[in-house]
Amino acid sequence: MSSSGTHTSSKSLNQAEAVQDGNEKACVAQVVEKKDTEQEPEGDFSKWTFPSPEVIQEELSKEFTHEQKEKVWSEAAEAVKTSYDRLLGRWKEEMDTLLVYAGVSSAVLTAFNVESYHLLQPDPTDPTLAVLKQISAQLNGYTFTPPFLNATNTTAGSGNVTSVPFQAPASAVWLNSLWFSSLVFSFAAALLALFVKQWIYEAMVGGTSRESARLRQYRFDGLLKWRVGTVVVVLPILLQLASVLFLAGLLVLLWTLHNTVAAIASVLVGLVFTFVIGFTLLPVFKSDCSYRSPASFAIYTLLRYTRNTVFRAIRHLCKVIYRRCTQGAMWLDVARAQFEMLGKFGYNQYDNMPTWRGRDQNVIYRQHDDLNRRIITTAYSTTADKKFLSSMPVIFSDLPIDQVSRCFSDIHEFMEAEWGQWHMPERLYYRDAITLPLCSAYGLRHILARSDKAPGWTDDVEIVFRHYFIGKEHTEKLAELACKSLCQLVVEDRENPNLYGKAYRTLECMYDERGARHTYDTLCHAKAVYEVEMAAWDPSRGFISFRNTTQAIFILLHIVRHTISGQSELSPSQTSAMLAWGQQQLSRFHQWLQDLEWNGLHKGCLAVPGEPAAVLAFPHIISRYLVRNLIDPLIALCTMPGGRALVSEELVSTIEHTWASARLAYPRSADADARIVWCTALDRIDARLAELRDIFSKD
Template sequence: MRRSSEDVLRPASGPVEGGDGYTACLPVLTAFNVESYHLLQSDPSDPTLAVLQQISAQLKGYTLTPPFLNATNTTAGSHLAPAPFQAPASAVWLNSLWFSSLVFSFAAALLALFVKQWIYEAMVGGTSRESARLRQYRFNGLLKWRVGTVVVVLPILLQLASVLFLAGLLVLLWTLHNTVAAITSILVAIVFTFVIGFTLLPVFKSDCSYRSPASFAIYAVLRVICNEALRVIRAVCKVIYRWSTRWAEWRVQFDRLGVFAYDGGYDSMPTWRGRDQNEIYRQHGDLSRAVVTTAYSTTADTKFLASMPVIFSDLPPEQVPMCFVDIMCFMNAEWGHWHLPDRLLFEDAITLPLCATYGIRHMLARSDKGTDGWANDTQAIFRHYFVGKESSAELAELACKTLCHYALEHRALRRVFGNAFTTLRLMYDEQGARHTYDTLAHAKAMYEVEMAAWDPSQGFRSFRDTTQAVYVLLHCVRATISGHSRLTSSQTDAMLAWGRQELARLYEWVCHLEWTGLHKGCLAISGDAAAILAFPHIASHHLVRNIIDPVIALCSTPSGLALVSGEIVSAIERTWSAARLAYPDFVEKEAGFVWSSGLDQIDARLAKLKTVHQLPPR
């Protein structure tokens, strides 16, 4: 009995031998094809069908005339032969698609076997020159006979086999049941949509990661078509341009056409790899930056940050701040909004600040220095700088020179000057870094600019910055006379001469300091009266921290004691007495602003200063 089309969906049972990727689908396709090819022929071995056909023919030859049954026609056995069998169109399409799929699968498996043999035969062992020459000879043969192209064809054949199999499956289902066929058709359409999309996207987008041999083949064909079309168009344009040159008044209008016609490389499609190289050249800055920042954002290992300054000189100017923007985005996503992990603050307080100082130095060499764009880019780098619990000689020297220079270039950002001041105080005074003449010269230049900017009308902010500048002066003088800095004798003499001059300037500033009105901008709690009450606490804090204690440290050495005159010590004491008269009412310690107060210790520190300087008490 001839099998029905439903039987095709039930492959023959039995074990299927495993294989590699190119042979695994052969048993499945073979099982379906064994069942489907029966649809193309009748089944002559079915006796029931033959008997029924004969009975039907005999019944047609009888007439009923009651009470008799007469035979009006007799049919010889030779006339009972069945009509020629004609396979339905669905069976023809089904078998055409499935057998084509089987052929493609078999071809892929066979080619894969050949490729394995070719590559195995091309392998050459040994390290001698003869082996190297033979290896190169066979490699040249692989390139000459395009073995790589054959390898690319293999997955394409399997993809074609899959497409043909699914198409045949739909043909079969539409002959069996419309609902099942419709659902399967929708699913197959979705699959084909994704497959076509994944295949075509890399053809038009070089950065698309859905690359496949099929995409490469489509791009190669498209490139040949487009370039040939352009060649034909250019040939036509050449003819038109040559024709236009006969009339001088038309030649100008056809100049562009001539440029297009005779520019052989104009708008031609590059090769598959050439397109990638063009994009890499256009994005070389982004890619170079991402080499380091991606490594850090993937591992959070600061050793990758340590190598980042090496590439700064090779990056376009706008890419340097983008390195730090990438780091900031990673930290925001990993630890929250600009939250440095504790291991950066305590375990590795050198790598990121050192990287930031190198970035700022690179920004200070830019030609657009001083513009708003430059200021924004530099601040994006500067926010990664911090002073940790430890430092290195390289970081201290680089940070001192860089921040002092940055503070001069961008005085509007007062945080830079504050960080430069903190760097000198922590890295040099507390952590013991050694100055060079270059670092002292940078600190000296920053001090002179800040001291010249003293403006009592600016209130507390100007007072705070000026006292910090005084600290920088005293720091430079103490570093010079301590012998700890790396200075020559001539450099030491030059710094001491400058120190004497500026200490006299300090005396003049302290003597002429007017306290009234300096509380402006010093609101610890709401209200102007509260600011007046708070100011003595904060002013005493800056006097003790930035002037009195550094002068005590300077006078603790014989050379420093010789530099600081008694008039300076007396002037400091008098100016604090003037502050008490200007702001007589002090707030209790329980107020919220005593965190910055030096009011409870300034009298003792003044007494200590007078003792160190051996002045008689007042």
Template structure:
């Protein structure tokens, strides 16, 4: 109300300044009598003739010349003042109503927190609703808008009577203004999601709704009468049978189709129900994109059960779009969230679990959605037990069910290495069972024809095996004695299987898989560097760590250490003409350290308690 009062006062002041000058156009000019007298004197002087020695008057002024012509205002002046004074009335009416509304609201206010105060407050609120004070409030801005429109219309009339060029330019500007004004007013009437809402739009929609519903009611009533007539009127039976299909459609329209047009707010509720899933998703993602506060991302998994499966990856797509728009590249926020390495990975883990429940698993769309979520999974400096357990189960499950998604197996290996080996998370029997299942699937899928890719995946699986054994004998896992015995028995059996796999490994041709790896051509050709790197990182070093405890040394036999040494010797002999220890990328391989690590492994495995 205060804002409307300020605008109404400003509008009234501007209109008054114009009306002070325009109302003179409705009155006769005060200089008209003087002009009439001068005309009479001029006529008398013209009627004298000079004939010396006499001055004769040959022309006299009749009474018709002396009579004044009655004043009549021009049409433009009438229209101009009508529009401007109407605009002034609307402005003053809006100001007066605004004052009234302020008084009504002030009188309706009730203080206190007692029950009597609450009843009085409700009584007055009911009165405000009953006497439609809200409608009066809606009318105020409409009056001010009408006042502005009338003023501009009158201004154009004035300019067209003064100068055509100025009037044409001003008319063009006013036309643009009216075009935008009508567009902003009418768009919300036909589009419920349009934000250009105003009281004028609401009023137009109410009139349209009433007109449409009433016309539809009359038409449906007429159709209903015709349909009833067609059922009861036997004299026209032949004609009715011919047009039975049309009459049936008429009856369906009359009794079933085309409900009433919803109210202004009802239309919004229908749209909300229609886009319920999208709006639910946008609640959290919009909160995060507005504040960049990860606490909103932490609450996002709460809404996942209420969303359709296809909406879950869209949550991460929204976050990714915000990151790219805000920082230019999606890895930047990962670095910013490095200190909080739990929130986003945990949310991504919940999202991956929902991907496992989708019915379209294995399709191209499912793979694309999964990749979108995987882009938000990273391992920070710190994690907690909840994240470690959930991530281990989820990524291992992915690696088991979808081997084509190789990123899952790599992330599973990294999760075990960083969250459990580096950060000290404690395994449960279920997490170890998931890791064990992933290992068995990877070992069963060994295919030498796939070259380096198969070698890399299998060595990753061996690391998982050694990790499970080490986690079991370390005493930090939450296992019962029977679970510990079962895991150790399985580990001893698989170490024997590892010995057989290394003994039977044929190196010839494995380097062909390197040709599919993008990067330095020399690194691709020099397969021994790649082979030594994975052999040392995934097998030798974990075995050395395992042998650091008495229980681990009891599981690692000297035969296994000797088999690894012979396997590496076979690799050097197979590719002796390619391997070059002086090549520039030795620092990223294991060629410079593998011999010493092999010696350490043999020494550790040879010591028996």
């Protein structure tokens, strides 16, 4: 009985727990459903606004995980390390080869110069021969007439033989000048090659951590800035020049020790040592200079020690003088304030000169953001691998916003240097129409995250925007980012007309032609652009304003079509609100057509207003935009389920009347010379109007 009761109680308890769990799950489901309902926009346009910079910043920072960012940084650092090590290795091999050649060249030149410099000295046998000739001449001057010996020769004594200075032949001077110059160039090349090997050793950085990557990027930027590659290129030229001089010297026969030779050799040696001193001292005063060597390190250390010693002495001297002032030395009390200031100066300046390695870390700390940017852009510029281009948006949120536009400046500089300004590789436009546009769309999105909008932010927009293009492919992410970013920029940056044209083309190509799906947010962005452009209608601006307004109407019809298509990600309430707004704006569109006056519109767009050619061309331009932006979108809307009910027949009649008024304002007749601008495609508008009319006549 007890066992049965226990079993029954246990079963009842289990049932009660099951019921309780069910109730809890139901409550949780209701809470979740309620939460979703609260978060779902109700379609109230008065509450919708563009996201604030802080919201955009938070959205972008959460889009990629920490692991994704670290992977991008690691890959970029590894790519830069590979390229950097390959560059240093190549330079090291070149220096090894150059040293071997310079050694052989110097040895050969030395052997020749050992023999050639004798040509610059008088022959040791020449004085002896001169004395013998003098004695012979004197003997020939004696005549013997017994019992007398008469001397008839009045030639001067032997002392005159040595009074004549030795004059080296010009050929000997040129020979030795060329050969000794060749030897100087060969020796200079070998000496500078040793310097380059020292610079390479100092520039080596191991590891792929973020700290090592920044140090390597700092070193790499220094190599580029101080043109170490140029020095490496110059050294073989020096050896080549040495060879040319040596061959030229072989054509010369005689040389002698001469002031000209000494002057030429001294100037060349002085220049070589000037460069050596400059290469040694520049790293002492410029921390990013890549001409580093043990001699530079020694000089910097000595300079730092001397500087600290001097300031230590100034501090000590000022301390003694200040103590004397306080002990009653009135003659010092007058300059007490000056000595106190000098002592403070010495105290502040003492030991503030960083160490050889410490100053690099100080500069790296100040250039932290620039170096981070250069790591990822250098990874792309040194490899041209698009994976680094596609991974840039991952780390944009780790960079200050102003560095994002600089990334695109680096990309543009690389592309211009690699392929030329107008010769980008076709794969960027045709074979891969996703990577660069998506990267630029992210860049524009990050610029919108700026909260300050300081002067010049539109320049950053232009830098990033010139990398955006519409190719033959798209993704949902690209379409969404491009639509939201471009539409918001159209509203915020009214000075850039290209933004509006590209936003219009993005909606037309990515959504209409290629089937991208709208969200409520992207439709609201497009709606904001439409309202701004409709409000900007100004007949005095002529054709430009007419074109922009018809494009805005195209955006209106685009929004309505995608709302009723059922493919957009909209809730029922959002769909209803969007359609109600669309019907109101269609009435506004109808009223705009009724108020439109054609006279004078062409003057704002045609180069030669009043000419017959201009009069003829304008109806053709008008018809093109009427078909493309108004009639074709209306036909597409009316052929969709539910679309016919949104368009009134009066609107179609107004469009027909508008075209008829344009034809009357600018008649087709003109002289024969102007008819070359008339296009038979003008008749297409009549066919499209007839097709639109047929849709209503079938009802």
